[in-house]
Amino acid sequence: MRRWMQLGVLGLFGLLFALNPLAEKLVLPPDLFLKADPLLSLSAFCASWRFHESLLYGLPVLLMALLAGRFFCGWLCPLGTLFDLCAGKSKVGRLLCSPQWKLRLLVLLAAAALLGSNLAGLIDPLAFLTRMFTFIAYPLVMLITATGIELLRPLADYLRLLTLSHAQVAQPVFSLILLTVMLCAILFTLNHRFPRFWCRSCCPLGALLGIVARIGFFRRRVATSCTSCMQCASACPTGAICEEPRQYRPKECIYCTACTTVCPVQAISFGYAPAPAPLPDRERRGLLASAAAGAFAAFSIKKDVLAKSNPNRLIRPPGALPEPEFQGACVRCGQCMKICPTNTLQPCLFESGIGGIWSPRLDTRLAGCDQTCALCGTVCPTGAIRELQLEEKKHAKIGTAAIDAGRCLVWAQDRLCLICDEQCPYDAIVFRWKDGTRKPFVIDTRCNGCGFCEQVCPVQGRSAIEVWQHGEIRLSQGSYSEKAQELKLDLKENAGDDAFIMQGEPSEKLPDGVITK
Amino acid sequence: MNITRRDFLGKTAVFTAAATLPPALFHPLKSFAEPQPKATIAAVTGSRVDAVKKAVSMIGGMELFVKKGSRVCLKPNMSFPHEPDRATNTHPEVVATVARLCIDAGAAEVIIIDYPFNPPEKCLKLSGIADACKGIKNTHAFVIYNENLFQSIPIINGKELKEVQLIKDVLHSDVIISLPTAKSHSTTGVSLGMKGLMGLIWDRRYFHASVDINKAIAELAATVKVNLVILDASRALLNAGPSGPGLIDFPKTIVAGTDQVAVDAYGVTLAKWYGQGFAPAQVKHIAAAQQLGLGTCNLDEVTVLKAQV
Structure with a gap:
């Protein structure tokens, strides 16, 4: 029964992920799992000091832990299920390192979060799994689909199955695929040798649930008929059963019920039981050291030079909170990058500092930001990207385009090119008469940084027009439209700027494709 | 029958090559030196749907271009994710009317294609063309x-272009109708029409x-064998x-009309571009x-059949 439940939940996770863009129409939110992860929401809350509804979604999971300890880990956690499925022959793992490490990690994360650095997403199981799906499963499935389509296309052409013969599927690309693959390879290789070592020794969410579990009351009970044969202790996959088999460690038990099955005298059952006497913890020093490590991590991230002056191009998604708050709230799950229809959202490596790895940025050379879409804000589990209506999102300016006259075909080589102008949805690129020819300029108040100009620039390599974060509008609350009005932005789809062409001498009025008489 | 691996690979290669080659080498910038007959185009004012029908009937009716069982490829402009009132895409009613005319003339299938800007699927939807043509x-x-x-084809005698990658459907259709806005x-x-072929x-x-x-546009227009141009200047x-x-x-x-140059030339005269307008030859x-030699832009040499509906 446990296996079926695990598979069902993993299936639900996969389904919500796959249906991501459509899931908003479903009953369940697409980011259900991430929202329900109390570690992520608590860490985001502490680091950004910003209330978000995900805190409430996490309550049932905490409540469940209050009742039945780490039931979540054994029965629900989709990463745990994958670990179970991919474990080696021996289901009862040797320990890789002390189970105390996960508590230390949790303390480290808590200390860092309280000091404003949200690192939980890097090692949280659900964020990790979502990244695995975004950066590995999703592009892989699309690649396989596309390969299948290409194989069938000649046949479909021949049979005139037009929908199939014209089928085109998006091919997402991501910048940190290799890193994700390597991390997964390490984890799953270790897991093969040391089943569920992650859950036993590393998982900070497991540690959090384990702490809550100490006061639970749905517990493992051992009847007096126990013969101390120790079979249960050696069958327990998480080492929750002590040298004295009538006792156990609630913070390790994942309620897999392996012990009840192996017990030769059926002495073990699960049900109401008072809390056992706590086993002695000799861990104060280790935990203090972890807290100090977390504090130093937060310190080194907060005081990184990039936090003060960032020379990198860092275009955050529209609606992203102001940078320090954003980094505090973002849990690096990668949902926004999965849902982005143009694939412009990419994970940072070090563009936003060492603490910003995996956080989203726009790669406007790769693609622009679709002006008819505001999906990224709808799937952000912690509200690091605000959920905006289209009109608001339009005014959530993410940067400003800047022309590099040294590279621009018109400015540098006097060629006829206008592709950036052609693509600009707000006519922010205009041609002005300069030095005897018409040359493109950017009107900053009409540019919201969408980046289509940069995407289509025909100059190879670095674009001759690039979006930089200059002029971005980042609000933690309030209306972007009002802010834009205050800044006199003009993002209406108004009549073009060609008015200038119509002034002046006829010889200056017309496009180059027309001979003036 | 025994099939050896070598046999199988060989046959697969031949089959694949056959399936991917264009049916005939495509219209390599042929010499237009021989005198062209005087071009005739129709210009009809009035409501879109009726004007399209009237204009097509005035130049001989769709049956003249679309034979029974032929495959027709329509190339409207649906490049922008804009609704029809922006006038950046061909009006959906025009596209749907032409598609119906083709089907009524006996076309086996009508494929409407364009390589739009981003995001492609939204261009199809917002232009209204997908919805307008759904029931046909x-x-x-x-x-x-x-x-x-896309498929690469050589442009023989091309000065600017040596080869160009065209949407395959164009190469495998019997009739190509350009539907510019x-x-x-x-x-x-x-x-207009010729620029739209980009x-x-x-x-x-x-x-x-x-x-x-x-010049590249002219060479492209000479390469793609457009059978009919219907310009939406509604x-x-x-x-x-x-x-x-x-x-x-x-x-x-x-x-x-069938003369791409003449249709575009007439289109130039229909509006006061950039507040002043200009002559086709400009x-x-x-x-x-x-x-x-693709056609004439001197409207004195073109018979323009006019009507109002």
Whole structure:
């Protein structure tokens, strides 16, 4: 029964992920799992000091832990299920390192979060799994689909199955695929040798649930008929059963019920039981050291030079909170990058500092930001990207385009090119008469940084027009439209700027494709 | 029968090659030196649907172009994720009417294609063309944005272009009907039928960045064997083209003809582009097309059948 439940939940996770863009129409939110992860929401809350509804979604999971300890880990956690499925022959793992490490990690994360650095997403199981799906499963499935389509296309052409013969599927690309693959390879290789070592020794969410579990009351009970044969202790996959088999460690038990099955005298059952006497913890020093490590991590991230002056191009998604708050709230799950229809959202490596790895940025050379879409804000589990209506999102300016006259075909080589102008949805690129020819300029108040100009620039390599974060509008609350009005932005789809062409001498009025008489 | 691996591989290779080659080598910039018959085009003003029907019937009816069982490829402009009132895409009613005419004339299938800007599927939807053509039998509208759906063909005698990657459907259709909308264009002056054919090619950047775009358009128009052009000048985007938003005028005219140059030339005269208008021969790509012998832009040499509906 446990296996079926695990598979069902993993299936639900996969389904919500796959249906991501459509899931908003479903009953369940697409980011259900991430929202329900109390570690992520608590860490985001502490680091950004910003209330978000995900805190409430996490309550049932905490409540469940209050009742039945780490039931979540054994029965629900989709990463745990994958670990179970991919474990080696021996289901009862040797320990890789002390189970105390996960508590230390949790303390480290808590200390860092309280000091404003949200690192939980890097090692949280659900964020990790979502990244695995975004950066590995999703592009892989699309690649396989596309390969299948290409194989069938000649046949479909021949049979005139037009929908199939014209089928085109998006091919997402991501910048940190290799890193994700390597991390997964390490984890799953270790897991093969040391089943569920992650859950036993590393998982900070497991540690959090384990702490809550100490006061639970749905517990493992051992009847007096126990013969101390120790079979249960050696069958327990998480080492929750002590040298004295009538006792156990609630913070390790994942309620897999392996012990009840192996017990030769059926002495073990699960049900109401008072809390056992706590086993002695000799861990104060280790935990203090972890807290100090977390504090130093937060310190080194907060005081990184990039936090003060960032020379990198860092275009955050529209609606992203102001940078320090954003980094505090973002849990690096990668949902926004999965849902982005143009694939412009990419994970940072070090563009936003060492603490910003995996956080989203726009790669406007790769693609622009679709002006008819505001999906990224709808799937952000912690509200690091605000959920905006289209009109608001339009005014959530993410940067400003800047022309590099040294590279621009018109400015540098006097060629006829206008592709950036052609693509600009707000006519922010205009041609002005300069030095005897018409040359493109950017009107900053009409540019919201969408980046289509940069995407289509025909100059190879670095674009001759690039979006930089200059002029971005980042609000933690309030209306972007009002802010834009205050800044006199003009993002209406108004009549073009060609008015200038119509002034002046006829010889200056017309496009180059027309001979003036 | 025993099939050896070598046999199998060999046959597969031959089959694949056969399946991917164009049916006939494509219309390599043929010499137009022989005198062309005087071009006839129809220009009908009035409501879109009726004007399209009337214009097509005036130049001989759709049956003249679409034979029973033929495959028809329509190339409207649906490049922008804009609704019809922006006048940047061909009006959906025009596209749907032409598709119906083709089906009524006996076409086996009508494929409506364009390689739009981003995001492609939204262009198809917002332009209204997908919805307008949904109910028409054997008619399929696709936006094409995957390089695998393009095929490279050589342009023999091309001066600017040596080869070009065209949407495969164009190469495998019996009839190609170009359905441009009337727009200004900040590089080429106007974007009508011949400029619209750039929506069939994969590497548009090359046109802008590497060659004389006006001559390249003329060579492209000479390469793609367009059987019929139906220009939707029910509206005209007077400036800020091709993407707008700009001033929109309503010439309420549908122009149809087989001479791509003549239709475009007549289109130029229909509106006051950039607040002043200009003569067809002033538009470089139109003049270049005439020079290639593709048709005439001198409207004195064109019979223009006019009507009102």
